Amino acid sequence: MSIITLKQEWYVLHTKSRFENIVYDGLEKKSKEVFLPKIWVASKRKDRKSMLHSPLFPGYVFVKTDLDPRDHLDILKTTGAVKLIGNNNGPVPVPKQDVESLKIMVAADEEVRAGSRFLKGDRVIVLEGPLAGVIGIFVHQRGQGRIMVNIDILGQNASAVVDEDNVEKLP
Incomplete structure (x- = not known):
């Protein structure tokens, strides 16, 4: 055995x-x-x-x-x-x-960050700031804690860069 x-x-x-x-x-x-x-x-x-x-x-x-x-x-x-x-x-x-x-x-005493919480194409909502309430699509990371959110309206795109901490993924 x-x-x-x-x-x-x-x-x-x-x-x-x-x-x-x-x-x-x-x-x-x-x-x-x-x-x-x-x-x-x-x-x-x-x-x-x-x-x-x-x-x-x-x-x-x-x-x-x-x-x-x-x-x-x-x-x-x-x-x-x-x-x-x-x-x-x-x-x-x-x-x-x-x-x-x-x-x-x-x-270590260095800043450590995980990758973006969002994948390209994720539906997100802005929770705080001047764009609070905007629902859009996550496009990509734009530097330290900043992401680009895209909305599609009237067949055209509008994009804004927002603080990643103010955005949440929609189910």
């Missing part, structure tokens, strides 16, 4: 919205190796300015596991956990060097 040893690898765990910290704490209590990259971002509240320690990838944490069925189930039973990210064949591991590089980036 041969014994199969499973290899510990990093996987991305999708969480419920705003449950990253709860999932992180829950997995730590279960003695799992878990990583939640966080960065400092300015608060979006109008009444006061402060810096918040927010997840770099909202809705995701990294967990190291060998995907033993009991371990996999234990991870998914964590409050706020949704699923391990993968394809039709199951969860797909993240290269160890990518996670290590991410840990170094987050630990």
Whole structure:
């Protein structure tokens, strides 16, 4: 009888919205190796300015596991956990060097930003500012935190550059 040893690898765990910290704490209590990259971002509240320690990838944490069925189930039973990210064949591991590089980036005193939250063609709405209420199509990134939104009216296009923090993706 041969014994199969499973290899510990990093996987991305999708969480419920705003449950990253709860999932992180829950997995730590279960003695799992878990990583939640966080960065400092300015608060979006109008009444006061402060810096918040927010997840770099909202809705995701990294967990190291060998995907033993009991371990996999234990991870998914964590409050706020949704699923391990993968394809039709199951969860797909993240290269160890990518996670290590991410840990170094987050630990440094340099500004770290994730890519745009929007994909070309996403329908978006402007929430704040002089263009509040505008519904359009995300066109592309225009530098530090600025995006271009396009509206199609009367067969012609009108575009505006707005602050990415003031825009939300429509379902």
